[in-house]
Amino acid sequence: MNLKQLSNQLQLSQTTVSRALNDYPEVSEATRSRVKLAAAKGGYRPDMRAISLATGKAKTIGHVVPMANKDDVFSPIFAEFIASASQTYSQYGYELMLTVEKSRDDASTYRGLAAKRAVDGVILHSPQTDDPRLAVLQEVGLPFVVHGRMLNGEGYHWVDMDNHNAFKLATKLLLDLGHRRIALLNGREEMTFAWLRRAGYEEALNDGGVAINSEFMAADDLTERYGYQKAGAMLSMKVAPTAFLVSSYIVALGVRRAISQAGLVMGEQVSVIIHDDELSYFDNGGVKPQFTSTRSSVRQAGYEASKMLLELIENPDKEPTSVLMDTQLVIGSSTGPCPSLSES
Amino acid sequence: MNLKQLSNQLQLSQTTVSRALNDYPEVSEATRSRVKLAAAKGGYRPDMRAISLATGKAKTIGHVVPMANKDDVFSPIFAEFIASASQTYSQYGYELMLTVEKSRDDASTYRGLAAKRAVDGVILHSPQTDDPRLAVLQEVGLPFVVHGRMLNGEGYHWVDMDNHNAFKLATKLLLDLGHRRIALLNGREEMTFAWLRRAGYEEALNDGGVAINSEFMAADDLTERYGYQKAGAMLSMKVAPTAFLVSSYIVALGVRRAISQAGLVMGEQVSVIIHDDELSYFDNGGVKPQFTSTRSSVRQAGYEASKMLLELIENPDKEPTSVLMDTQLVIGSSTGPCPSLSES
DNA sequence: TATTTTTCTCAAAGCGCTTTAAAATTGTAG
DNA sequence: CTACAATTTTAAAGCGCTTTGAGAAAAATA
Known part of the structure; x- marks a missing residue:
């Protein structure tokens, strides 16, 4: 009818x-x-497309997510974020259009979405330190909110967690426990989140008077295998790290596997702190979590960002706003005092 | 312009x-x-909405995914499937509209999508054994393909893996290794995939002359905690299982945790077989995988289903077709002969 | 009762495209 | 040079809605 x-x-x-x-x-x-x-x-x-054509409003939000890595994977982080944002959209009568793109640098998707009038606004996922998509979005005049941010956080809307502080505090905790050889298994450092985490890590090391050792740092796609291989390699060094700072639960699975394979016990000979995005099927636990972690809810970020975008669409001349989400440092059973406090 | x-x-x-x-x-x-x-x-x-209005084709496919469980989680399986389907869509000039819904039984979303003319077809995710959404979709005449199937696989298009056979073979492998007390940590059995897995498991037990013990069976949302708690509880039974059949990698993480916490070694005192959806960030490994597993690529399923749907849209009177994907049984290090072959 | 104001309803244009039916142009014979 | 067909182009209608600018109807004021 x-x-x-x-x-x-x-x-x-x-x-x-x-x-x-x-x-x-x-x-x-x-x-x-x-x-x-x-x-x-x-x-x-009513026919959605007719309304859309008559009003000029698509009532649709675009999410363009890059494949997480060379294996063409859709990161569960995006999934969680999108699921959360989706709730907001349906609540306000918006639809969600999802595009998964192979190349992270390809801004043509955004041009297309704008030109085709497919969406009223987009969420920019997985921003790089100096992301070319920023300029494109500004040029085509499509409202957008960044999940994360570029190194220069000015002039656009964003929702991010405090990566820098989270990893600084986590590093500091390890230093306080007496660890001096602390490894960082980071994400790719073109991504701002990874860049900031490293910066926080280095700052804490400097504050603690510990020299930065590039052999203890790695950056790659966040997979189990990466954690397993890198941790395994580092543990077999003549002077091995006594602690690992790990960028995600998934990578930590590999780290844990490497640790137990090396005949060590996590939380005793080797400490591990992860960043936990609170994906509930992983359940890092309540009272005494498996992993000591810096926590921040992706779900919450999705909520904030979607709300922010809808407001921006209502009022396109709104001054750029941002939300920097705090992280919690939660102590679990994966950390303990450095075994050989005599050594530096 | x-x-x-x-x-x-x-x-x-x-x-x-x-x-x-x-x-x-x-x-x-x-x-x-x-x-x-x-x-x-x-x-x-060209303006997408104008074309759409003029031609009557939305050039958009709808995916309606239910929250995976009470915790409002978006399962990584869906994410992988959708990412894959998405590739097909963009290749053929289609967009992907994603709806995440709280209630699995709520068919109104489909009615809405049809009435609003938002999509040309939908993928039905996570079908139940007797799914009410089937009737609704048939009633509104929206082309659809089911990822999985209902118990009655007739009269509609679907792409599924062979859950029954996979779990039958896996159970048989454990029986051949001498295991007699085999536990099944399944997904919720309203879901057809779980129903079929259980049927395969029971069939193998019957064939092997082993009585079915309901204390060794559990069904719930597929989380790490579920695996941990259930496996932990079962391992502390007076007569504990010597092997676990586990419905997903994520659940298996919990099982592994429970096993090592009980002071046992996986692959020696306790065997584990998982179903592995080949999510590449988990990387169950190449030469000698961590877990013995039945394998099937969700990515491949996404490809098949999206292709099938596009063909169906082209030719709406096409006879219902289906693809039953084979699974591979891959031996890893989580299985071994039953430790006490004397016992039955 | 006539006039103004307010309330309610409507015809028609327009959003940006596709597509039908017809017209203009070109080509080929007769 | 006309007649007819084939080729190329166009005006206009239509997709299903919103919205403008008016017109009727009802209510209020003179």
Whole structure:
């Protein structure tokens, strides 16, 4: 059933019916309820594309997520973020259009979305320190919110967690426990989050008077194998690290595997701190979590970012705002005092 | 730039320009190339919604994924499937509209998508043994493909892996290794995949003359905690299982944790077989995987299903087709002979 | 009762495209 | 040079909605 049929059936003009349904004041209460009743009864749902064409609003938000790595993987972090944002959208009558793209640098997707009038705004995922997509989005004038940020956090809207501080505090905790050989298994450092984590890590080491050792640092896609291989390699060094700072739960699975394979016990000979995005199927636990972790809810970030974007769409001239989410440092059973405090 | 502007600029009618761009034969080659050049130069991209309204085709596919469990989680399986399907869509000029819904039984989302003309077809995720959404989709006449299937696999299109056989073979392997007390940590059995896995498991036990013990069976959302708690509880039974059949890698993480916490070694005192959806960040390994597993690529399923759906949309009267994907049984280091072969 | 104001309803244009039906142009014979 | 067909182009209608600018109807004021 479409508007024409409905208005014929009601013996009213399309104008009146449309206005009645959209709660315009120019229509009497009597007519309005009559119309609404008939619409409900007839199961009338306006054609989304027609509304869109007539109003100029797509009522759709675009998410363009890059494949997480060379293996063409869709990171569970994005999934969680999107699921959360999706809730906001449906609450406000928006749809979610998802594009998964192979190349992270390819800004043409955004050009396309804008030119095709497919979306009213987009969320920019996985920003790099100096991301070329920023300029494109600004050029085409499509409202957007960044999940994360570029190194220069000015002039656009973003929602991020405090990566720098999280890893600084985590490093500091390890230093306080007496660790001096602390490894960092980071994400790719083109990504701002990884860059900031490293910066936090280095700052804490400097503050603690510990020299930075590039042999203890790695950066790659966040997979189990990466954690396993890198941790394994580092543990077999003549002077091996006594602690690992790990950028995700998934990588930590590999680290844990390497540790136990080396005949060591996590939390005793080797300490591990992870960043935990609170993906609930992983469940890093309540009272005494498996892993000591810096925590921040991706779900919460999705909520904040989607809200922010909808507001921006309402009011396109809004001054850029940002949300920097705090992280918690939660002590679990994967950390303990450095075994050989005699050594430096 | 829109069609009108482009045609004005070219001094041609909108009809001709439209036809030139869409490769209709009624336009001379000279004009066609002139038009295409101008369009490319001017960065012309037709308004998606206008095309959609004019043609009646949304050029969009809907994916409605249920929250995986009470914790409102978006399963990484869906993410992988969708990422894969997404590739097919963009290749054929389709967009992907994602809806995440709280309630698994709520079919109103589908009614809405159909009535709003938002999509040309949908993928039905996470089907239950007797899924109410089936009737709704058939009623509204929206083309759809099921990822998985209902217990009755007739009358609709689906792509599934052979859950029954996979778990039957896995159980048989354990029986052949001498295990008699084999536990099954399954997904919720309203889901067809879980139902079929259990059926395969029971069939193998019957064939092997082993009585079915309901204390060795559990069904719940697929989380790490579930695996940890259930395996922990079972291992502390007076007569504990010597092997576990586990429905996912994530659950198996918990099982492994419980096993090592009980002071046992996986692959020696306790065997574990998992189903591995080949999420590449987990990397169950190449030569000698961590877990013995039944394997099936979700990525591949996403590819098959999306192709099937696009074909169905092209040709709506196509006879229902289905793809039953084989699974591989890959031996890893988590299985071994039953430690006490004397016991039955 | 006539006039103004307010309330309610409507016809028609427009959003940007496709597509039908018809017209203009070109080509081929007769 | 006309007649007819084939080729190329176009005007206009239509997709299903919103919204503008008016017109009727009802209510209020004179």
